[in-house]
Amino acid sequence: MVATPPLRLVAVSYLNTKPLLYGLLRNRISDRLRMDLAVPSECARQVTEGEADIALVPVAVLPELPYYEIISDYCIGADGAVATVCLYGDVPLEQMTHIYLDHHSRTSVMLTRLLLEEYWQHEVVFLDAQDGYIDHINGTIGGLVIGDRTIGLDQRFPYVYDLGTAWKKHTGLPFVFAAWITTRKLPQSFVKEFNAALREGLDHLPQLQLLLPSPDPSFDLTAYFTHHIDYDLDAGKREALERFLSYVRTAEPVGHFSDAPGY
Numbered sequence: 001m002v003a004t005p006p007l008r009l010v011a012v013s014y015l016n017t018k019p020l021l022y023g024l025l026r027n028r029i030s031d032r033l034r035m036d037l038a039v040p041s042e043c044a045r046q047v048t049e050g051e052a053d054i055a056l057v058p059v060a061v062l063p064e065l066p067y068y069e070i071i072s073d074y075c076i077g078a079d080g081a082v083a084t085v086c087l088y089g090d091v092p093l094e095q096m097t098h099i100y101l102d103h104h105s106r107t108s109v110m111l112t113r114l115l116l117e118e119y120w121q122h123e124v125v126f127l128d129a130q131d132g133y134i135d136h137i138n139g140t141i142g143g144l145v146i147g148d149r150t151i152g153l154d155q156r157f158p159y160v161y162d163l164g165t166a167w168k169k170h171t172g173l174p175f176v177f178a179a180w181i182t183t184r185k186l187p188q189s190f191v192k193e194f195n196a197a198l199r200e201g202l203d204h205l206p207q208l209q210l211l212l213p214s215p216d217p218s219f220d221l222t223a224y225f226t227h228h229i230d231y232d233l234d235a236g237k238r239e240a241l242e243r244f245l246s247y248v249r250t251a252e253p254v255g256h257f258s259d260a261p262g263y
């Protein structure tokens, strides 16, 4: 008998994804997966270059894929404040002249552009980020930061704008940052089992928290998993996804990336 090769899965390496991974790892389905973790922009690269069969991808990349199916009712989303996707600065947003766009992100980069255009109606010069860029957020130069690197930053910068909150104020909707997709045709039975495994993870948050280190004394992991990250890909998030993707499909490529003054 020829053994079926495992499906290649890539998922976001941040804390917010651990409950979903915990579910997969508790379940026998993980025997059929080769699992890899990466920052969101790298998850997107692996999917667009055909290196993964199943992925938790930043949704902004979906219009670039020739074929995909959303295979899960679970996602990385938020209904209001998400806590770990924020714009930081020394000055209020209306005084910012430049904004670094986190190179780990695909979705929040586009969400920042959308909100600046439609909601804040403020024009800035976007700056290409690289490792260490957070130390260059100062004066009138703000920065988008996503994921675990945001933990503790609200004590470092006087101005913090949560993108989940801003989107909710702008549209009245929740938001979806990343969704589980496949670029192949998978049997319905597999998809059903996959979803049940993800659910299992979400149902065992207290057990998972026994395994996870506490990231920072000021960061409440329970509140993060239960009040900030909203894992259900429900009707409101699907509506938000359609609205967000219609912006992404028509957005001009950012042509004015430049080096920060004095970088």
Ligand SMILES: C=C(O[C@@H]1C=C(C(=O)O)C=C[C@H]1O)C(=O)O
Binding pocket: 012, 014, 016, 040, 041, 057, 058, 059, 076, 082, 084, 085, 104, 105, 106, 107, 108, 109, 146, 147, 148, 177, 178
């Ligand atoms: C909520 C978050 O959303 C993340 C933001 C993403 C993006 O901007 O591309 C992608 C995946 C999500 O994990 C977070 O990073 O904390």
